[in-house]
Amino acid sequence: MDNNDLNAIKSDFPVISAEMYKLLTELYPICRSITGNGVRKTLEIIRNYIPIERHEVPSGTKVFDWIIPKEWNIEDAYIKTDKGQKIVDFKKSNLHVLNYSTPIKSKLPLSELKQHLYTLPDQPEAIPYRTSYYNENWGFCLSHNQFLTLEDGKYEIVIDSSLKDGNLTYGEFFLQGKKNEEILLTCYTCHPSLCNDNLSGIVLLTFLAQYLSKLKLDYSYRFLFIPETIGAITWLKLNEEKISKIKHGLVITCVGDSGKFTYKKSRLGNTEIDQTAINILKESGESFQIKDFFPVGSDERQFCSPGFNLPMGSLMRTMYHKFPEYHTSLDNLEFVKGEYLIESFSIYLKIILELEKNFGKFKPEEKLKDQRNMDDNDIFMNLNPKCEPNLEKRGLFNKVVHLDSGTALSINWVLNLSDGRNSLSDISRISGIEYNLIKETSELLLKHNLLKKIT
Numbered sequence: 001m002d003n004n005d006l007n008a009i010k011s012d013f014p015v016i017s018a019e020m021y022k023l024l025t026e027l028y029p030i031c032r033s034i035t036g037n038g039v040r041k042t043l044e045i046i047r048n049y050i051p052i053e054r055h056e057v058p059s060g061t062k063v064f065d066w067i068i069p070k071e072w073n074i075e076d077a078y079i080k081t082d083k084g085q086k087i088v089d090f091k092k093s094n095l096h097v098l099n100y101s102t103p104i105k106s107k108l109p110l111s112e113l114k115q116h117l118y119t120l121p122d123q124p125e126a127i128p129y130r131t132s133y134y135n136e137n138w139g140f141c142l143s144h145n146q147f148l149t150l151e152d153g154k155y156e157i158v159i160d161s162s163l164k165d166g167n168l169t170y171g172e173f174f175l176q177g178k179k180n181e182e183i184l185l186t187c188y189t190c191h192p193s194l195c196n197d198n199l200s201g202i203v204l205l206t207f208l209a210q211y212l213s214k215l216k217l218d219y220s221y222r223f224l225f226i227p228e229t230i231g232a233i234t235w236l237k238l239n240e241e242k243i244s245k246i247k248h249g250l251v252i253t254c255v256g257d258s259g260k261f262t263y264k265k266s267r268l269g270n271t272e273i274d275q276t277a278i279n280i281l282k283e284s285g286e287s288f289q290i291k292d293f294f295p296v297g298s299d300e301r302q303f304c305s306p307g308f309n310l311p312m313g314s315l316m317r318t319m320y321h322k323f324p325e326y327h328t329s330l331d332n333l334e335f336v337k338g339e340y341l342i343e344s345f346s347i348y349l350k351i352i353l354e355l356e357k358n359f360g361k362f363k364p365e366e367k368l369k370d371q372r373n374m375d376d377n378d379i380f381m382n383l384n385p386k387c388e389p390n391l392e393k394r395g396l397f398n399k400v401v402h403l404d405s406g407t408a409l410s411i412n413w414v415l416n417l418s419d420g421r422n423s424l425s426d427i428s429r430i431s432g433i434e435y436n437l438i439k440e441t442s443e444l445l446l447k448h449n450l451l452k453k454i455t
């Protein structure tokens with residue numbers, strides 16, 4: 001097949017679009033998490049499309065600053081009234097259970113039960129998606145409308161789950177090209193019944209891998225199906241020797257809604273993948289926006305941590321957090337459509353074909369003038385530069401929850417940009433966060449041995 005014959009490729013689009021949506025529908029009911037059988041089942045289904053390899057990494061394995069947690073599985077969960085009526089049922093929606101809930105079988109008065117119920121008062125029809133990965137807890141999520149109908153009395157609570165030593169499971173598919181230089185394409189597999197975030201990414205990556213398998217390619221391609229954050233950290237730890245081969249990468253998420261495209265640049269900001277993605281979006285005639293890198297979001301946080309600083313961007317439609325359906329039961333099979341998935345597929349394919357066309361020919365655009373203030377002497381080094389440090393085990397995460405979200409953001413910025421090149425005032429300018437908060441954050445991180453002052 002001629003790689004660049006896009007018209008020939010386009011004639012396949014109606015079939016691919018329908019098949020993508022079919023796979024999305026098949027994966028939708030599965031209760032996934034960062035570990036457990038939901039992920040295995042998901043990978044097994046993907047194996048019907050591409051020969052993905054399954055990896056199992058035992059609980060307790062140290063991966064940079066993190067430890068692989070216990071494996072979580074769940075059979076059933078419900079809340080029953082004292083009259084025996086099931087009012088919240090995991091089998092109707094897996095979002096009803098706080099993901100990673102410990103097992104419980106109990107009878108509780110409403111006042112106690114309420115401390116374990118999560119709702120969205122501003123979106124009273126929607127069931128929220130909530131997790132408690134690194135903090136053992138149990139809970140239920142329900143619509144605020146239903147919550148308001150709960151009457152005083154005793155409720156029977158059952159969560160038939162298990163949290164035991166086991167494995168973290170991820171999938172990997174490698175496509176050897178003529179050359180050993182690699183393009184890394186990733187998605188995350190840890191969300192339960194949520195379509196745009198991130199089943200859309202899983203589906204797009206599967207079909208992209210299947211499609212590219214049929215072409216003659218210069219680059220080699222690595223496709224990762226990993227649980228978000230801990231999966232990216234695990235993969236980077238286990239594959240450190242392969243990392244220098246990665247020339248470009250994209251994190252695939254939120255690609256199935258009707259919104260315009262969003263390209264989030266790599267931390268480097270001016271790499272071939274950044275310029276190629278932006279050029280393809282410009283040529284496509286689609287409306288789009290470009291975001292500079294920021295150290296919040298998906299797995300680019302790990303791939304673009306200062307110790308790796310990989311040329312990886314993220315191409316989305318409406319970005320996470322920016323659509324009201326995000327992390328709720330409204331991110332469902334109606335919200336995502338085959339026609340949007342195939343548009344996203346087409347843009348991804350064009351970017352890849354362009355990278356293939358330019359193999360070995362890329363000339364970076366002239367660098368922007370360095371705006372850093374060289375007189376500044378507040379320069380720090382992140383002592384844990386490979387992936388994000390685990391803030392929760394240091395009590396920093398809880399602290400953050402009690403402080404305003406600005407501090408959480410400030411921690412991410414200071415850690416990500418403290419590579420010995422950016423002063424605190426640079427970090428303040430780049431992040432748009434006021435200097436005093438950046439300064440305070442650096443003091444907090446110094447105290448926790450996460451930073452070292454170099455000038």
Ligand code: ZN
Pocket residue numbers: 191197327
């Ligand atoms: Zn998410």
